[in-house]
Amino acid sequence: MRAVRVVGYHQDLRMDEVPKPEITGPHDVIVKIGGAGVCRTDIHILEGQWAAKAQVSLPYTIGHENAGWVDAVGSAVTNVAEGDTVILHPLITCGFCRACRSGDDVHCERSQFPGIDTAGGYAEYMKTSARSVVKIDGSLHPADVAALADAGLTAYHAVAKAARRLRPGDRCVVIGAGGLGHIGIQVLEALSPAELIVLDRNPEAVKLALSIGADHGIVADGSEAGQVMELTGGRGAEQVIDFVGEGGSSSQGLAMTRRAGDYHIVGYGEHIDVPAIDLISTEVNIIGNLVGSYNDLVELMALAAAQKVRLHTAKYPLDRFQDALDDLAAGNVRGRAILLP
Template identity: 80%
Template sequence: MRAVRVTGYHQPLRLDEVPEPVVTGPHDVLVEVGGAGVCRTDLHILEGQWAAKSGVALPYTIGHENAGWVTAVGSAVTNVTEGDKVIMHPLVTCGLCRACRDGDDVHCETSRFPGIDTDGGYAEILKTSARSVVRLDDRLEPADVAALADAGLTAYHAVAKAARRLRAGDRVVMIGAGGLGHIGIQVMAALSPAEIIVVDRNPDAVKLAVGVGARHGVVASGGQVDEVLQLTGGHGAEVVIDFVGEGGSTAEGLRMTRRAGDYHVVGYGENIDVPTIDLISAEINIIGNLVGSYNDLAALMALAAQGRVTLHTAKYALDDFQQAIDDLTAGRVRGRAILVP
């Protein structure tokens, strides 16, 4: 089968012919990939940022946002059958450790991460586990929802966590309305009565944000902090969710957070530099967010089936993987880029 492989860091990806995966264990599930999201994490992989953390041996196939059709299952699989449309939770988990038994499978002690530390979905067939597949509603198609497996799931996890403290009359600032942000805005509008303020440097992204649920859109052109403070009566927002995490957004996000507020970090790339006395005196909480759980993904798919979360996509053939990478790098993708084998 064809697969897009990392053959070396700081080197271009390569389309190769590789053996198809086979069922070897009772809980294995093979999926014909119908869509694989192209994520900024893939760019960080190529830059070598994940090399030490993942410990993966090169070459390998990337792609961690995947959906498609089941083609084969192991002897103990009962939740899906051949032909089912599925989206894959990005982790393959054990189900036996304390985290898994608590429903917190994101922190599984022995998890594998296809596309990060083992072969992923920039390919025609992906091997995963029965614990990782969520059946799709008949109204959903794999290529339309694939990036919800990570970008959408990460956004859902952060927003659902933040929404638990928000009530009518509160305000939430969301920094970044791109691939994650435009999903997070829709989820926030579905889960919370809070007034949504979105900040992005791209006027088209701000326009999209207002169209999918934001009350206010702020173009980041230098005065965005002051504009947000004006919109919040000078106090800042009860919650700030930063989908960028670099380029100065962390300092700005903290300045937009009101006293006793929560600043959620989702995007990454820079350090947070804040005097501890400022945290203590304002009692601000800084909260990290990883990808969501299997149950989070199932809930997100329910919102998608109801039409309350729609993924904006740009689709590319597998052969055009480099164009997708180049477009993402250059900021030409509105929403999420999807490879369709």
């Protein structure tokens, strides 16, 4: 089968012919990929940012946002069958450790992360586990929802945390209305009564945000913190969700956070530098967010089936993987880029 692989850091990806994965364990599931999301993390992988953490042997197949159709199952698999349409939770988890038994499987002690530390979905087929497949509504096509497996799941995880603390009359700021942000906006619209303020450097992204649920849209030009303070009566927002995490967004985000409020960091790329006394005196919380749990993905797909969350996509044939990455790096993708094997 065809597979797009990392052959070296600071090098372009390469398409190779590799063996199709096979069932080797009772809980294995082979999925025919119908759509693979292109994520900024894939760019960070090629930059070598994940090399020490993942410690993966090169070459390997990249791609961690995947959906498709079940092609084969192991002898003990009962939750899906051949032909079922599925979306894949990005982690393969053990089911036995304390985190898994608590429903916090994203922190599984023995997890694998296809596309990060084992073979992923920039390919025609991918091997995963019965614990990682979510059967989805027949109205949903894999290519239209694939990026919900990570971008959507990460956005949902952060937004659900924030939504639990939001009350009518509160304000929530979303920094970044791109691939993750435009999903987070829709989830906030579905889960929260708060007034929603969205910031992005791109005026077109701000327009998109307003069309899918934002109450206020601000073009980030350096004056955004002041504009947010004006909209919030000088107090700041109760919840700030930063889907950017670079280019100074963390300092701006903290400046927009109300006393005793929460600043959620989702995107990454820069260091957060804040005097400890500022956190102590304001009781502002900085909250990190990784990808969501299996149950988070089930809930997100319920919203997708109800058409409360729709993924804006730009689709590319698998052999145009480099175009997709280049467009993403250049900021030319509205929503998420999806590869079609």
